[in-house]
Amino acid sequence: MIDVHGLGLTNIALRDDGEGVLVASLNRPAKRNALDAQSVEELVRLFDAVPRAGIKAVVLRAEGTHFCAGLDLVEHHREDRGPAEFMLLCLRWHEAFNKMEYGGVPIIAALKGAVVGGGLELASAAHIRVADQGTYFALPEGQRGLFTGGGATIRVAALVGKARMIDMMLSGRVYQGAEAVSVGLCQYLVDGPSEDKALAIAHIAAQNPPLSNFAICSAISHVQNMSALDASYTEAVVAGIVNTQPASRERLAAFANKTAARVRPNET
Incomplete structure (x- = not known):
C-alpha cells in the first residue's frame, strides 16, 4: 500500500x-x-x-x-x-x-x-x-x-x-x-x-463501503461518456457487482430488520 x-x-x-x-x-x-x-x-x-x-x-x-x-x-x-x-x-x-x-x-x-x-x-x-x-x-x-x-x-x-x-x-x-x-x-x-x-x-x-464509493466516483463519469445503450449495459454490470458485495448484504439485512437508519426529510 x-x-x-x-x-x-x-x-x-x-x-x-x-x-x-x-x-x-x-x-x-x-x-x-x-x-x-x-x-x-x-x-x-x-x-x-x-x-x-x-x-x-x-x-x-x-x-x-x-x-x-x-x-x-x-x-x-x-x-x-x-x-x-x-x-x-x-x-x-x-x-x-x-x-x-x-x-x-x-x-x-x-x-x-x-x-x-x-x-x-x-x-x-x-x-x-x-x-x-x-x-x-x-x-x-x-x-x-x-x-x-x-x-x-x-x-x-x-x-x-x-x-x-x-x-x-x-x-x-x-x-x-x-x-x-x-x-x-x-x-x-x-x-x-x-x-x-x-x-x-x-x-x-x-463510512460507505469503498466499492460503492468507487462506483459512484468513477462509473457515473464513465457512463456519461457513453451512448445510452452502452450506458445501460454498464450500469447494470456495475450494479450487479456493487449491489451483491458482502457490505451491501449486511446493510440490506439491517434495513430488513429495521435496525438501519431511515431516510428522513431535513429539519426546518
Whole structure:
C-alpha cells in the first residue's frame, strides 16, 4: 500500500484526520495558489497514489485566502512556451484532473476566495464542491487572450451549460453566493469555513463501503461518456457487482430488520 506522505510534495501539504480522510492543501498562498508546472505534477502524483493508499475520502483545500487563481501566468510568461510545449503541459493538467474524477475516491473541495480559470477546472474535477460566502467563480480567459486548457470545456460546461460557460469566458462574468449554487458551480454554500462542511461530508462518505464509493466516483463519469445503450449495459454490470458485495448484504439485512437508519426529510 502506498504512503502518500512519502511522495515528497512541496506545493501540496498533506495531513490525515485519523478517520481515513486525507486533507490535501494547496500550499502557494503568496501566489493565490496558482498552479505552476510543479504543482500540476504533484497533483498527478498525489491522485495517482490516493486510490492505492487506503484513503477513504479526500478534502481538497488551500492555504491563504484563495482556493486557486488558476494557471500561474507569471511562470507562463517567463517560460515563453511554444504551442507544442503548452499542449503537453495541458495534457498533464488533464492527467491530474482525470485521476481525480475517475479515481474512485470521493474528493470534496473546500472553496474560498478566488476559484478562477484553472482553479475552477481543478474544483470541477472534485466530486463535491463547498463554497463559503467569499467564494467567487470566473473564467477570465477571454480578457487575458487565453483559452481553457484544463478541462473546462468538459467539466465546467457540464456543470453550468455551454451558454453560461461561453458568457463567463467572453464577458468575464463572475458568479458567487446563491447564484453560484443555482447554476451548479457548487453544491453547498455555508456561512462559516467551507472546510468544516467539506470535512463533515467526507466523514459521511468515508463510512460507505469503498466499492460503492468507487462506483459512484468513477462509473457515473464513465457512463456519461457513453451512448445510452452502452450506458445501460454498464450500469447494470456495475450494479450487479456493487449491489451483491458482502457490505451491501449486511446493510440490506439491517434495513430488513429495521435496525438501519431511515431516510428522513431535513429539519426546518
